[in-house]
Amino acid sequence: DIVMTQSPDSLAVSLGERATINCKSSQSVLYSSNSQNYLAWYQQKPGQPPKLLIYWASTRESGVPDRFSGSGSGADFTLTISSLQAEDVAVYYCQQYYSTPPTFGGGTKVEI
Amino acid sequence: HLQMQESGPGLVKPSETLSLTCTVSDGSISSSHHHWGWVRQSPGKGLEWIGNIYYGGRTFRNPSLKSRVTISVDTSKNQFYLRLSAVTAADTAMYYCARHKEAATGSPFDYWGQGTLVTVSS
Numbered sequence: 001d002i003v004m005t006q007s008p009d010s011l012a013v014s015l016g017e018r019a020t021i022n023c024k025s026s027q028s029v030l031y032s033s034n035s036q037n038y039l040a041w042y043q044q045k046p047g048q049p050p051k052l053l054i055y056w057a058s059t060r061e062s063g064v065p066d067r068f069s070g071s072g073s074g075a076d077f078t079l080t081i082s083s084l085q086a087e088d089v090a091v092y093y094c095q096q097y098y099s100t101p102p103t104f105g106g107g108t109k110v111e112i
Numbered sequence: 113h114l115q116m117q118e119s120g121p122g123l124v125k126p127s128e129t130l131s132l133t134c135t136v137s138d139g140s141i142s143s144s145h146h147h148w149g150w151v152r153q154s155p156g157k158g159l160e161w162i163g164n165i166y167y168g169g170r171t172f173r174n175p176s177l178k179s180r181v182t183i184s185v186d187t188s189k190n191q192f193y194l195r196l197s198a199v200t201a202a203d204t205a206m207y208y209c210a211r212h213k214e215a216a217t218g219s220p221f222d223y224w225g226q227g228t229l230v231t232v233s234s
Contacts, residue, residue: 001176040220049208049224050159061222093159097218101174104159 002026002096006105013110019081021108023094028074031098038098041070041079044107045090053092054079086112114139116209116225124203124232130196134209134225135189142167142187147212149221150183150194154205162207164217165192172217199232206230 003026013019029038037057042050052061054070057077067082081088089112094105120132134148141148149164163173165183173181182195196203206229210221 038218042221049210049227050221051224052213052220052222055213055220095159095220097220100172100217101176102161102217104161106158 001101002029002099002103004094004096004103004105006092006094006108008108009106010109010111012112013081013084015086015112016083019084019088019110021079021092021094021110023072023077023079023105025075025077025096025098029096029098030074037073037077038096039070039072039077040095040097041068042093042095043088043090044093050093081110084110084112114211114223116211116223118207118209118225118228120207120228120230122229122231124199124230125234126200126232127198130194130199130203130207130230130232132194132207132209132228132230133191134193135191136211137190141185141190141192145215147172147215147217147219148185148192149210149212149217151208151210151221151224152203152205153208153227154202156202157205160205162194162196164212166215201232204230204232 039057041054044050058070091107115137147164150162165171180197185192206227208227209225211223212219213222
C-alpha cells in the first residue's frame with residue numbers, strides 16, 4: 001500500500017494569513033501516460049463527512065473557493081489556503097488514488 | 113443534488129456480521145460513470161477505504177479486509193450494501209458510503225453520506 005504522510009499534524013494560523021499543509025507519498029503517484037498526479041485533498045469539519053476540495057493534485061472541485069490551491073508532483077504535494085477564514089477551521093486530508101487500495105494521510109488540523 | 117444515506121445497526125457483537133445499507137437519492141446508482149464505495153474512519157486507523165462496486169455488480173475490496181467484506185447492489189432500490197463478517201473491536205468506526213467521481217477505483221470521492229457510527233461490543 002502507498003503510505004501518505006502529512007505534516008504538520010496541526011497548525012494555528014491567524015485570520016487572513018496563509019496556511020500550508022504538506023503531503024508526501026511513499027511512492028510517486030504521477031501516472032506517466034497521462035501526466036496526471038492521482039492526488040486529492042479533502043476538508044473535514046466536526047460531525048461532517050470529508051468534502052472534496054482538490055483532485056488531480058491541483059484541480060479545484062466545483063464550488064470550492066479559490067483561496068484553496070493544490071500544488072506538487074510525483075511524491076510531494078502541498079495544499080495552500082491563501083487567506084484563512086474562520087470557516088476553514090477543519091482537518092485536512094490528502095488521498096492517493098493511483099493504486100488500489102486508495103489511501104489517506106493522517107490529517108492536519110487547522111486552527112485559528 | 114445527489115444525496116447518500118447510510119443505515120444499519122449501531123451496535124454489533126464481536127464475531128457477528130456488520131450489515132449496512134447506502135441509499136442514493138436524486139441520482140441513479142445505475143450510472144455508468146461512477147463507482148460506489150465504502151470508507152470507514154476510526155481514531156486509531158484514520159480514513160480507510162473498504163471497497164467499492166459498479167452498478168453491474170463488479171466489486172473491488174481492500175486486500176486487508178477482503179476475506180471479510182461483501183459489497184452488493186440493488187439497482188431497483190437505488191441502494192448498495194456492505195457486509196463485514198467476524199467483527200472485532202478494531203472494526204468500531206464511523207462508516208461512510210461515498211461516490212467515486214469516475215467509474216474507477218482510481219478516482220476521488222465527490223459525494224459522501226453523513227456516516228453511521230458502528231460500535232462492536234458485547
